[in-house]
Amino acid sequence: MNQVKRNILLNPGPATTTDTVKNAMVVADICPRELEFGELTLSVRNDLIRVAHGEKNHTCVMLTSSGTGGVEACLTSVVPHTKKVLLLINGAYGERMQKICDAYRVEHIDYNQEWGLPLDLNEVESLLKKNQSEVSHIAFIHHETTVGILNPLSEISALAGKYNVETIVDAMSSFAGMKIDVEKDNIHYLVSSSNKCIQAMAGISFIITNKQSLLKTKEVAPRNFYFNLLDNHLYLEKNKQFRFTPPVQTVYALRQALNEYFEEGAENRFARYAAMYEIMRKKVLELGLTFLVEEKHHAKLLTAIHDPKSPAYSFDEMHDYLYERGFTIYPGKVGNINTFRLSNIGAIYPKDIEDFLVVFETYLRLKKII
Template sequence: MKKVDRKILLNPGPATTTDTVKNAMVVEDICPREEEFGALIEGIKNDLVKVVHGEDEYIAALFAASGTGGLEAAITSAVPKGKKLLVVENGAYGTRMIKLAETFDIGVVRYQLEYGDYPSVEAIGKLLKENEDVSHLAVVHHETTTGMLNPVQEICDLSHKHGVEVIVDCMSSYAGIPIDVKKWQAEYIISSSNKCIQGMAGLVFVIFKADLLPKLSEQKRSFYFNIYSQYVGFEKTGQMQFTPPVQVCYALRQAIDEYFAEGEEGRWSRYQKNWDVLVEGLQDMGLSFLLPYEQQSKILLAIIEPKNPKYNFDAMHDYLYEKGFTIYPGKGAKSATFRLSVLGDLYPKDIEDFLVALKGYLTSIA
């Protein structure tokens, strides 16, 4: 097995991966129309559903795309013509869903908050009462603009009382934060191959209720990102409609195997340990956080930028990058921040090493 220089990615995906996931991409060339490859994809799709405990009720459609492609597939396939989408917008990824819907002339009701404000379930209920033409609600589970964990269970329960279906962006929570999709009863959840599942970028998947297929068959907004045609096409032929990233599929198969070997609780426990080390270390340096503790995802932190006039994010990024650590800028939150994530193949020792490097930068500008 080839060893690759290990980089510590503290951005919210793509994530640091294991050597075994990297090496899984070194395989014999194969035509993706072969039965062997179809069996690989079938196993991947089934196991993606198992990660969120959706067996027997949910199914998955797989696309070659970034995460945004999966959101496009869900929104354009789900919302009927003449109906509207209510979007919980308290971060950049809620805003992205609005832009996506508007691109396809889907009517949008915005529940707009400052990036970093916590959504009110009561306010959402008021909007649902006032807008009876809303058929679907979209919300981000883990909003990586700020590191906020939105109240998805409460939002699902409320939406269903109003007969509204729910689309959940689980991009950076799936396979990290434990999710029981049958408890949520969300109609659609979306994630990608390169975040907490710890595979490579290039695949996105929509996990959805199997009994929605008849309704989905009526939607024709998109040719490529059509959930019904993608799912049914594979079921009929054992082949993806369009050429998949073959090697990325093998990497995802390996990443899923490693997820089940570690276990849901094992992965979440490791991420929490990373988080605890990070939070304690940053507090010891006098840094503070955008969100209160109870709203944190425990996967990503938005840190208030230091007031020191010598501080410069780009300079800090370059200083840390040279030492093997990648950090992430803020993204329009209500206060100026930079962001650090603990997802991926990371361990407390990695976080400790990063904190030493960060302290070195902060000391250099003191």
Template sequence: MTKRIMLDMSATLIHHGHIRLMKKASEYGKVIIGLTMDEEIFKKKGYQPELSFEYRKEVLEAIKYVDEVVATPWLLDDNVLKKYNIDLLVHGDDNSNIIKKEKLLIFPRTQGISSKDIRENAFKAIAEKKSRKILLNPGPATTTYGVKMSQVVDDICPREKKFGDLMEFVSKELTKIVANLDEYTTILFGGSGTAVVEAVLSSVVPRDKKILIINNGAYGKRMCQIASAYDMDQIEFKSSSIAPIDLKKLEETIKNYTDISHLALVHNETTTGLLNNLDDLGKMAKLYNLELIIDAMSSYAAIPIDMKKQNISYLMASSNKNIQGMAGVAFVVAKKEKLENLKSIKPRNFYLDLYSQYKNFENTHQMRFTPPVQTLYALKQAINEIKREGVENRYKRYSKSWEALTKELKKMGLKYLVDDKFHSKIITSIFIPNGVDFNNMHDYLYEKGFTIYPGKVDEFNTFRIANIGDIDYKDMEDFLKIFKEYLKNI
């Protein structure tokens, strides 16, 4: 007598894995599909199936391997098999039905396909298409789908241990990008990059000591402004915004004082793309026993940095540039030995006091004040993504986009501020062509999905193109096509 074989499934989204299973089952006898009822799917999975029971049944009945379709609960037992006179239940190797062993026939699942995969891929395709904008501003940068989606999490009180563990992971992994965990640690703050520049400057310089700040762009200047706001004893060392620092002149300045304790500068001046040489400045700091403070906001996680080798005591960066996370977390990677010494310095600031934030995190794995919860989840995802890509590969990817950009600019006869020899290959400050209005150009490009950025150097009429974030040289080529189209039409 022909056997009656039951195959149980939800068949919400039919795929070739289902068909293969049906075909195999049909070799054993008549195929009766035990189709999970709508309310059972809702109870188990928490959503209504895309197609209701009657439509799923209609689809299944049209398949040549299927003889009957009956309504079944989520879990089958021997009573269900008895009711429909079933000889054998065929199931994939994820069976959880509680039935007698001799009635069960297990087939391996088809690899690489499931209704869940189809559902997630469809959602991902829509979300990516909808949300992918090419940000050519120097951060917040274009983020991956994974980073965007990682923010959709269960509500959690950030004081829970689970969240403390997440922040500890983030802190350690951020340290590992530029230093070793034995001697260095990372202190997290909620806020934008400027928050940590202010935290470091206001926390680390003793009142009877001076800080020498190199100003060769808007962010160097900002450090001077912060030091002024706290009435700190600062020496501003002005340097060209487009050429390397004159080390001899810098050394002479240092020698003029006996009470400088700190040297501060920006690694990649985001205003121009001028890359200051950390090897040289690290040596200088060591020679004169200065603690080196580096604003690495737009270089960290792209341009390799070795804090120990380069004698850096404090390094500041944020979550939304080359690390490719969301805006809202800023951090300081610091030498623990230096942090311990801060105990004797009376804080100039309450919220941004570096020593208090450090000690509190060490003791509790918590920030002192409410952290940006979802941004931290996104940062964890961004860290996992950079671990997969590697900092060096990320910089190679960025550099390739930069090369695509500058090669074309040269062909077009457009000039940019900083010579290739001293360039960070992260952001380029380009002279605005004659007759072009920045806002008009911005709006045209923005409409087409590309965001460009205004210049920030007073003496030159420029705009900026950054090549960071989840973009590559093909995006840059697409941008250049539209950019040329714009210039042709003005």
């Protein structure tokens, strides 16, 4: 097995991967139309469904794209032309849904909340009530990675159920990082990608969708081609193959990453991530830094921290210092508030976070930032 230099990625994905996942990509060349590759594709789809507890009523559509492609596929394939989607927006990824809808002329009603603040469920409910005859879907981000806020998935899904509206959930940075049960939470479309908490490589987006809901979309005249969700699904079902060229080696990596997810155990993965968050949270407070989002709304997968006030602080300089030592951090701007972000997902462990925090503190003290 090739030993590869290990970088600790604290950016919000692509996340750090294990050497075994990296090495899973070194395989004999294969035509993805071969039966063997079809079996692999099917096993990956089935296991993604298992991760989301959707074995009973859900299927999984895989696309060759980054995560945005999966969101685009949902929004542009499922909303009837005579209906609207209610978008809940409290960060950049919420806004991206708005841009997608505008580009494809999918009618939408927007609930805009200030970035970093929790959604007001009364407001959500009154919008659902007021627009009941027009709204067919509600779309929102589970973990809004822009700021690290967790939007209340079960509560929003319950409201959607009450008003007979289907749910589209962007779970890009929460899928496989915390418990999501598409059956229990009545999620019709759950989107994620291969390079975040599932700990594989970039290149695949996937949508775990309720089969009945998806089949109903045959009534929706296509607005898209490559990203048509139903057409991709029908092709995958009939041929056990991606409709278009798959990222072959990424599929092997995802297979390995799924094996490692089940070997670790879902609960253990969630607990590992939560433990890393807790170590980070304590140290950030000890250093006198402050969070953008109120602690009770933290997703515990990524934390946005206000830039230190000191004139000696420069994000770029801090980034470079840490990067040279094997740690990658990420900037973040929310309106005119500057933050930097530390995520705690991927094949990293509490000891990595402890090591990072030592280097981080050393830097802040060296530069007299704190």
